[in-house]
Amino acid sequence: MATTGLPRTTLNDLSRVTESLEMLAPRWSVWALMTLSSQPLRYAEIKSRLPWLHDGQLHPRLRHLTDAGVVERTEYAPRHVTYGLTRRGAELMPVLTVIATWGDAHLEKDLVRNKTTGEMEPERIPAAENVEDALTLISPRHATPILWTLKSHGAATAKTLAVEAMPGYGLTAVYKPLDRLVADGLVTATGTGDFQLSASGQALAPVFQTVSAWAGGRPLADAGAHPLWGQGPAPSQARSAPWATTQTRLPAPTAPAVPAAVPALATTPPASTAWKASDLFSHQIPARPIAPAGGPRR
Template sequence: MATTAPPPSTPNDLLGVTKTLDLLAPRWSVWVLMTISSQPLRYAEFKPRLPWLADGQLHPRLRHLTNAGVIERTEYAPRHVTYGLTSRGVALLPVFTVIAAWGDTYLEKDLVANESTGEMEPERIAPAQNIDDAVALLAPRHATPILWSLQARGTATAKTLATEAMPGYGLTAVYKPLERLVADGLVTSSGTGGYQLTAGGRALAPVFQAISAWATAPTVEADARRPRGWGAAPSQNRSGPWATTPTRLPAPAVPAAPTSRPALATTPPDGPAWQPGDLFSHQMPARPISPAGGPRR
């Protein structure tokens, strides 16, 4: 993936990136947003599309994302409620494309046998899983500020990183998050007492830029007036599939995807192009099952 210059090191940009990562970090948040990327759904319609989602997990995710202003709850009647993306939620989908492309290129994959040729090749990972795994690496506290500082500096000592990325903490506090980033393959020791980004860490520049552009974009006036949370019943005089049709925001530019696999579809103005296969790498079960345990990628 081609990288660009690091994003401007301003407090507002960094704060916007870290808050957005916190928004997406709870498990299944990405899947919920992608599931309603093409049309609003009623509560019962989520289960067939997200069979691995355990009972009791959907409601808190919907509330979390609704309060954040990326999902809108529209109540037509006490038993007729739909959940769809707001304009802010729609504008987040192209950012997913950038994160998914980074994860597909830089996150490790197991080798599996090709059913046609029998040759070993990297396992196909669904975009939603790539996004979730990438967010899991970036969302831990202090991870993104450290990466942000190294994007700007190139090489920095632990003392410099502690001062810039963890103000108010002692020098020793920086070593634990640094060790985690080294283990995750995003940071490496320079050999002279400093730290620098790996190729995967440097390639996060367009990811941070896309997230920052989304986080700092002005909120559409209609969304600003709409109460965040569990909204009131919409006017029945509105037409269209949404009772309160959101304004579609223009998508930020998406860097070219790696040539090793077809580029993910971007989000056209009239709707996103995520496909069911972008949610899960394997066939969905006939009924809900518990997700397998094990470490994240």
């Protein structure tokens, strides 16, 4: 990938981040990674924790993650094979924590009645679902380059975004991904022909900081010093906004446990995270995933 408006070092960084997001984006990949976060498991043990996935769905996810170097397949005997996180896979867990934190704070939620107080409050979303839903917004082709270009410029026209984030595609090609980012609440139109990051788009900074650090093999403790996303938003861009996406969430299969709160983002993410079943799920697992109530899920 190449663009013309960002420094070469930033372009290399952007390329690594984009590839990392694409690696995580295929559906159920995050669920599989979180399931393996505490210990290596045999295939049957993984399947029992993700029972709605057929072999034709689970096998490709494990193979994809193994090929990506974040899951290791160990064969002890023909019928004794385990899957576990590699060192790189374990280092990815705190990054997923950061993505889950952003999703919990910025993705849409239904209001549900608290059974204890009777008050209406936002529903509690499983961490794995928050991560997956966040990835559906920033992993599509051209989405992250557009966001990074807007972060660099503060505000930019569609023509500038087409030239710098999508070189070689022409002006008309930028409108579809740009309109999607506007509809999802990550980008706003200024009314003067320019576009800029929304408050939710600016809040992606910790996500891109930590993904960048992980993709570059750097300590997550240094993530906040990112040359682009380490900068704060301009005052005119720090505005309140509704939930970051108008897309209907797909209800996730869940397990019989009350979900633990997603850890709040600290300056230095934890060195590793072991995700429990209560982090992945929120209530009884259905035999199959529930179909989306609205339009198609991205």
